[in-house]
Amino acid sequence: MLLIHCPYCDETLPEAEFAYAGEAHVARPLDPSSTSDEEWRDFLFIRSNVKGDHFERWRHAHGCGRFFNAVRDTVSDRFLTTYKAGAPRPDLTALKDAAE
Amino acid sequence: MTVLPTNFVPEPLATSAAATVTLLAPTARFSLRVWPEDRARLSAALTLELPVTIGQRARGTAPDGTEALCVGPDEWILVAPDGAGPAIEAACGDAYCDAPHSLVALPDREVSVRIEGPKAAELLTLGCPRDLDALIAGQGRRTVFDGVSVILWRDAAQEFRLDVWRSFAPHVLALLETGCRELALD
Numbered sequence A: 001m002l003l004i005h006c007p008y009c010d011e012t013l014p015e016a017e018f019a020y021a022g023e024a025h026v027a028r029p030l031d032p033s034s035t036s037d038e039e040w041r042d043f044l045f046i047r048s049n050v051k052g053d054h055f056e057r058w059r060h061a062h063g064c065g066r067f068f069n070a071v072r073d074t075v076s077d078r079f080l081t082t083y084k085a086g087a088p089r090p091d092l093t094a095l096k097d098a099a100e
Numbered sequence B: 001m002t003v004l005p006t007n008f009v010p011e012p013l014a015t016s017a018a019a020t021v022t023l024l025a026p027t028a029r030f031s032l033r034v035w036p037e038d039r040a041r042l043s044a045a046l047t048l049e050l051p052v053t054i055g056q057r058a059r060g061t062a063p064d065g066t067e068a069l070c071v072g073p074d075e076w077i078l079v080a081p082d083g084a085g086p087a088i089e090a091a092c093g094d095a096y097c098d099a100p101h102s103l104v105a106l107p108d109r110e111v112s113v114r115i116e117g118p119k120a121a122e123l124l125t126l127g128c129p130r131d132l133d134a135l136i137a138g139q140g141r142r143t144v145f146d147g148v149s150v151i152l153w154r155d156a157a158q159e160f161r162l163d164v165w166r167s168f169a170p171h172v173l174a175l176l177e178t179g180c181r182e183l184a185l186d
């Protein structure tokens, strides 16, 4: 079982308390009615499907209930970091240097 | 299956050398949500200091006063003796104009059991994947028990309270009863 650090609870907890919630930093267009069909399709359905370090959302469903973001290596399942929703996307190079 | 509050009679459910599981009498219970800037006003209304760290508890000054458990950055569970509900609603209602908040009464949404005995913590590991050593006596958490969201209060080293949503209770209680029996076998 994965161990995931919740940035709100500040505890590292079993995966069973969490729910995966898709790719992070996918911003809803500010004015949906002005987007083309293709842009709207991309927003709804097209994801990066990264092999490697993936910015993704999780929810502490059986805990504080909050959504937060994480960087996880989709090959090894190793979490590089987790951070609160709304916080800027962390610099991947710095994260990987820190993890070495 | 409809599970009614009347299906639950406060009584010992299972006793063994390992642990005792007791269904507790109903209590007043609320979910409170309030923004940080209005927390102090609600603390005053409830005559207790709403804790800001998730998992921390606080109790009002009265001998068996209201107890608050922080379960999220802006969320608390309030528990008080049965019958204390209307007073809590009135106190928070008076503060509503100054400090907008959400107070939801959920007295019979959940049933509570006490789990105590030499292997109480071990019994909980049956459904709870957390490291229970990290849950210090006097604290509480919302967590998961065999797939079900629960509130787990640790009252002493080997004394816990578990609040379970009523419709999941037959499953959770049956599991605890089985575990109580099996843990006493070795």
Ligand SMILES: [Zn+2]
Pocket (backbone or CB within 6 Å): A006, A007, A008, A009, A010, A060, A063, A064, A065, A066
């Ligand atoms: Zn959390």
